[in-house]
Amino acid sequence: MLDSKIPVGKLEEKWVDYKGHCKLVNPANKRKLEIIIVGTGLAGASAAAALGELGYKVKAFCFQDSPRRAHSIAAQGGINAAKNYQNDGDSVFRLFYDTVKGGDYRAREANVHRLAEVSVNIIDQCVAQGVPFAREYGGLLNNRSFGGTQVKRTFYAAGQTGQQLLIGAYQALERQVALGNVTMYARHEMLDVVMVEGKARGIIARNLVNGELERYFGHAVLLCTGGYGNVFYLSTNAMGSNVTAAWKAHKKGATFANPCFTQIHPTCIPVSGDHQSKLTLMSESLRNDGRIWVPKQKGDKRKANDIPEEERDYYLERRYPAFGNLVPRDVASRAAKERCDAGYGVGTTGQAVYLDFKYNLINKYGKTEAGKLGIENPDLETLMRLGKEVVKEEYGNLFDMYEKITGENPYEVPMRIYPAVHYTMGGLWVDYELMTNIKGLYCLGEANFSDHGANRLGASALMQGLADGYFVVPYTIGNYLADEIATKPIPITHEAFEQTEKAVADRINTLMNIKGKQTVESFHKRLGKIIWEYCGMSRNEAGLKHAIAEVQALKKEFWSDVKIPGGIKEMNPELDKAGRVADFIELGELMCKDALDRNESCGGHFREESQTEEGEAKRDDENYAYVAAWEYKGESDWVLHKEQLNFEIAKPTQRSYK
Amino acid sequence: MEHYNMNLTLKVWRQKNASDSGRFETYPVKNISSEMSFLEMIDVLNEELIKEGKDPIAFDHDCREGICGACSMYINGRPHGPWQANTTCQLHMRAYKDGDTIVVEPWRANAFPVVKDLVVDRSAFDRIIQAGGYISVNTGNAVDANAIAINKDNADAAFAAAACIGCGACVAACKNSSALLFVSAKVSHLALLPQGGPERKTRAMNMVAQMDKEGFGACTNTGACEAVCPKEISIENIARLNREYMMAGVISDK
Ligand SMILES: Cc1cc2nc3c(=O)[nH]c(=O)nc-3n(C[C@H](O)[C@H](O)[C@H](O)COP(=O)(O)OP(=O)(O)OC[C@H]3O[C@@H](n4cnc5c(N)ncnc54)[C@H](O)[C@@H]3O)c2cc1C
Ligand code: SF4
Ligand code: FES
Numbered sequence: 059m060l061d062s063k064i065p066v067g068k069l070e071e072k073w074v075d076y077k078g079h080c081k082l083v084n085p086a087n088k089r090k091l092e093i094i095i096v097g098t099g100l101a102g103a104s105a106a107a108a109l110g111e112l113g114y115k116v117k118a119f120c121f122q123d124s125p126r127r128a129h130s131i132a133a134q135g136g137i138n139a140a141k142n143y144q145n146d147g148d149s150v151f152r153l154f155y156d157t158v159k160g161g162d163y164r165a166r167e168a169n170v171h172r173l174a175e176v177s178v179n180i181i182d183q184c185v186a187q188g189v190p191f192a193r194e195y196g197g198l199l200n201n202r203s204f205g206g207t208q209v210k211r212t213f214y215a216a217g218q219t220g221q222q223l224l225i226g227a228y229q230a231l232e233r234q235v236a237l238g239n240v241t242m243y244a245r246h247e248m249l250d251v252v253m254v255e256g257k258a259r260g261i262i263a264r265n266l267v268n269g270e271l272e273r274y275f276g277h278a279v280l281l282c283t284g285g286y287g288n289v290f291y292l293s294t295n296a297m298g299s300n301v302t303a304a305w306k307a308h309k310k311g312a313t314f315a316n317p318c319f320t321q322i323h324p325t326c327i328p329v330s331g332d333h334q335s336k337l338t339l340m341s342e343s344l345r346n347d348g349r350i351w352v353p354k355q356k357g358d359k360r361k362a363n364d365i366p367e368e369e370r371d372y373y374l375e376r377r378y379p380a381f382g383n384l385v386p387r388d389v390a391s392r393a394a395k396e397r398c399d400a401g402y403g404v405g406t407t408g409q410a411v412y413l414d415f416k417y418n419l420i421n422k423y424g425k426t427e428a429g430k431l432g433i434e435n436p437d438l439e440t441l442m443r444l445g446k447e448v449v450k451e452e453y454g455n456l457f458d459m460y461e462k463i464t465g466e467n468p469y470e471v472p473m474r475i476y477p478a479v480h481y482t483m484g485g486l487w488v489d490y491e492l493m494t495n496i497k498g499l500y501c502l503g504e505a506n507f508s509d510h511g512a513n514r515l516g517a518s519a520l521m522q523g524l525a526d527g528y529f530v531v532p533y534t535i536g537n538y539l540a541d542e543i544a545t546k547p548i549p550i551t552h553e554a555f556e557q558t559e560k561a562v563a564d565r566i567n568t569l570m571n572i573k574g575k576q577t578v579e580s581f582h583k584r585l586g587k588i589i590w591e592y593c594g595m596s597r598n599e600a601g602l603k604h605a606i607a608e609v610q611a612l613k614k615e616f617w618s619d620v621k622i623p624g625g626i627k628e629m630n631p632e633l634d635k636a637g638r639v640a641d642f643i644e645l646g647e648l649m650c651k652d653a654l655d656r657n658e659s660c661g662g663h664f665r666e667e668s669q670t671e672e673g674e675a676k677r678d679d680e681n682y683a684y685v686a687a688w689e690y691k692g693e694s695d696w697v698l699h700k701e702q703l704n705f706e707i708a709k710p711t712q713r714s715y716k
Numbered sequence: 717m718e719h720y721n722m723n724l725t726l727k728v729w730r731q732k733n734a735s736d737s738g739r740f741e742t743y744p745v746k747n748i749s750s751e752m753s754f755l756e757m758i759d760v761l762n763e764e765l766i767k768e769g770k771d772p773i774a775f776d777h778d779c780r781e782g783i784c785g786a787c788s789m790y791i792n793g794r795p796h797g798p799w800q801a802n803t804t805c806q807l808h809m810r811a812y813k814d815g816d817t818i819v820v821e822p823w824r825a826n827a828f829p830v831v832k833d834l835v836v837d838r839s840a841f842d843r844i845i846q847a848g849g850y851i852s853v854n855t856g857n858a859v860d861a862n863a864i865a866i867n868k869d870n871a872d873a874a875f876a877a878a879a880c881i882g883c884g885a886c887v888a889a890c891k892n893s894s895a896l897l898f899v900s901a902k903v904s905h906l907a908l909l910p911q912g913g914p915e916r917k918t919r920a921m922n923m924v925a926q927m928d929k930e931g932f933g934a935c936t937n938t939g940a941c942e943a944v945c946p947k948e949i950s951i952e953n954i955a956r957l958n959r960e961y962m963m964a965g966v967i968s969d970k
Contacts, residue, residue: 090831097846104855107855108855111854111855122778122784123776123835123837123838123839124785124838124839124841124842124882125786125787126842126882127779127784127785127786127882129778129779131779131783131784131785132779132781132783132784141861141862143862179856182858182860182861182863183853183856183858184861185858185861185864185911186851186853186857186859186911187851187911188850188851188854188873188874188876188878188905188906188909188911188912189872190840190871190872190905190909191861191871192871193866193872194868194872194876196865197866197867197868197871198862198865199861199862199863215875216875218783218879220783221783221879221881222875223876224927225878228845229845229849229850229851230850230855232772232845232846232849232850233846233850233852234844234849235842235846236846242842242947244839267831295780296778296780297777297778297779297780298778328749331751331752332750333749333751333752333754333756333758333759333760334756335753335755335780336779336780336781339780354936399767448789458801459781459782459806462799462802462806463753463780463806463808463810465808465810484922528855528856529855529856530854563831564799568807577763577766577767579759580763604727621767622765623765623766623769623770623771623772624772625830626769628733628832628833629733629774629831629835630768631772631774664894669729
């Protein structure tokens with residue numbers, strides 16, 4: 059059933075060959091072809107701009123009031139590209155290899171290689187659009203390093219890289235709107251895919267201002283709707299991030315791949331209380347300059363700055379001398395949890411570790427700056443001051459953000475951090491062309507499962523989103539649409555539109571008529587607790603079985619007791635949220651099912667039953683080197699399809715960062 | 717930080733939709749922790765309202781970390797509340813003390829009509845960008861990113877201008893509802909980079925024309941915008957915009 063359509067031939071020639079032989083659509087025919095793009099984050103905005111430029115008629119949708127506000131805006135640290143501007147040994151091959159290894163050998167080689175190839179074009183394109191990446195004094199682009207690699211290949215704009223990249227893509231999109239190639243529908247939420255004769259031919263969307271359901275036709279539909287981290291309730295995702303679009307497609311037949319592969323990011327601001335609505339990331343790039351530690355003594359209540367050097371345990375440097383503080387995210391997160399669970403955690407809750415900048419403020423930056431200025435024997439104060447100036451330029455906004463939330467100044471006292479849900483590697487299954495198993499339905503960006511295997515390396519999601527949108531789908535969609543040029547636009551009065559809209563309306567009515575006692579928010583919180591507890595940083599068979607039962611029970615309770623205020627034909631954020639939470643509940647069950655089925659540890663998926671003697675994740679390549687793609691059959695009923703992964707170049711080995 | 721709890725009185729603008737005339741409603745809120753964010757405090761109130769069978773307060777928000785530009789509350793007469801260089805979502809309750817009364821309104825400007833309660837329509841900003849807030853380069857046309865060196869000062873200044881989050885606080889703060897700080901930030905971002913050069917002549921003209929068309933008022937240099945901008949966009953950008961505009965005028969006269 060699943061044909062990944064990976065081109066034959068040598069790994070490094072596949073994409074070039076594909077581009078040389080795929081079908082093309084001539085310019086006159088492009089004008090007759092309509093494409094729906096749901097989502098205007100990096101993946102959706104870049105796709106909308108690129109396809110509009112090619113001459114297709116594009117309709118783009120987002121639920122925020124402007125496409126510029128998509129969650130991609132919040133990305134902080136940077137974007138990878140194999141430019142090798144630093145002359146430190148980087149190459150397309152090395153980026154490919156690091157990404158496959160970082161993903162713990164659960165990604166497709168061909169996709170990852172293509173990603174590494176186009177990474178260089180992304181940087182060129184963004185600079186041409188005016189993205190103000192950080193530069194050196196000589197006027198050339200600067201780079202920083204990110205976890206899981208030993209080269210400096212990350213391009214950045216202070217701690218606001220996502221913002222700058224998205225604004226570039228947004229501007230390109232708005233230019234196409236001005237030219238009439240793209241029509242933008244903001245404050246619209248897609249609530250179903252319309253299928254005609256087995257192909258995706260449109261969507262039903264709800265106008266979030268007046269509550270009306272609207273129908274839209276497209277020769278093809280692209281879902282660029284982001285990740286589902288908010289299934290955990292607390293995550294670093296924006297409040298509106300959701301799985302609804304992907305989930306509706308799943309229920310229409312699109313398989314959902316590796317749902318249990320979620321990424322817990324090691325450096326986030328810890329939970330402060332029950333009122334907490336979301337968590338805030340402190341970019342991984344901070345690990346370049348911050349050292350992570352806990353007190354050597356259990357339950358040490360002294361202030362961080364009062365604990366002397368020799369009484370601190372720099373546990374990442376101790377356990378992983380080769381990578382130290384720069385180990386990949388999954389490894390760093392588990393190590394933090396291990397220390398806190400063992401009683402060494404800090405802060406009021408004991409669920410935090412320190413990320414300390416003092417050492418590098420003084421020794422790395424302070425001394426270098428003093429040297430540049432010719433200051434001999436600078437005192438500590440001078441070194442601190444000089445160091446602070448450099449750190450401010452690199453991460454000023456992150457330090458400010460930390461201080462606003464916690465009321466503490468991280469230049470003076472170490473940050474307290476703890477792992478939090480951040481990214482979802484799983485998503486709709488797509489083939490090499492980014493098409494799901496439904497004809498004409500594509501999925502781009504974080505919403506698909508494609509390139510990161512079981513663990514995403516830092517600074518590679520932005521790269522993937524823009525690769526998919528600017529450089530992959532503009533080629534692959536032509537290969538499909540070339541055969542659609544004779545298809546006339548299907549009128550939205552077609553019975554398929556009629557029926558799909560009716561089903562959407564019925565569900566909304568059902569939700570509104572429950573008139574129960576518990577708020578949507580309270581269900582979401584409870585769901586999040588279950589998933590975090592049993593399908594979070596570590597998982598085991600008994601826990602997962604228990605979680606499945608709990609989620610099923612929660613689902614029943616939701617559908618009989620949820621309370622949604624207001625009406626249908628008006629702006630009603632509670633109703634929007636209710637629909638999303640209902641979908642998260644169903645997804646939560648599938649995540650646990652997938653985690654239960656995968657009885658191995660790999661990347662972010664840590665099964666307690668499968669670990670080495672030292673407590674590291676232990677993969678089982680013999681039995682689990684596949685993509686788990688789940689087909690929806692009915693309520694709580696899924697069938698597993700396996701796409702076997704073949705590693706011809708990057709041979710799987712036990713990952714070691716020691 | 718020491719934390720404490722407080723009871724507050726909220727006066728919030730309620731307006732069912734664009735055609736409703738709207739009014740203030742008063743709500744007591746209890747046991748608010750100083751560690752909560754302002755929006756988490758509103759979440760607590762909304763949960764209460766829902767339980768009481770009332771309509772919760774609608775407001776725009778998404779990232780809740782000061783970068784998406786969605787949140788937009790006019791708090792005690794100041795966009796985004798009392799803190800400097802801050803968005804509503806980053807405001808934390810330690811800014812208040814027990815017994816305080818807090819008045820919350822939407823952005824008020826003709827070009828930003830109220831949609832519901834605290835939600836306004838800021839699509840005028842998107843249309844201003846459509847008028848020229850971009851560099852016309854199709855995908856695939858780019859030269860190597862390091863082919864053009866850009867002096868670091870210009871790159872940094874372009875970045876500082878590009879940090880604008882499009883929230884509209886500048887408009888809400890201005891007695892004339894001018895959008896000039898927003899427009900000037902975009903014009904500066906692109907004008908400071910060599911890539912933006914070829915379109916300099918038309919960009920400022922077209923964006924300003926669109927701004928006028930949307931019904932934003934004139935700038936009278938009071939600087940209220942700069943004072944409330946969460947991203948500290950400098951009013952120097954307005955001076956730069958004026959220069960760009962003059963230059964464009966001179967050139968198009970020829
Ligand atoms: C705090 C944070 C920091 C990060 N930092 C980095 C980093 O430094 N480097 C890196 O590489 N990655 C980073 N990431 C990850 C990266 O930002 C995301 O994976 C990526 O931006 C996702 O882009 P996207 O285009 O796939 O989706 P998004 O940007 O999430 O966009 C989703 C779009 O879909 C729309 N949408 C969703 N559902 C619907 C619906 N039903 N109907 C209509 N529209 C819908 C939304 O309106 C939005 O426009 C970070 C993530 C977070 C949370
Ligand atoms: S200039 Fe400042 S206040 Fe105005 S929209 Fe931009 S960020 Fe907001
Ligand atoms: S919610 Fe995004 S800036 Fe406030």
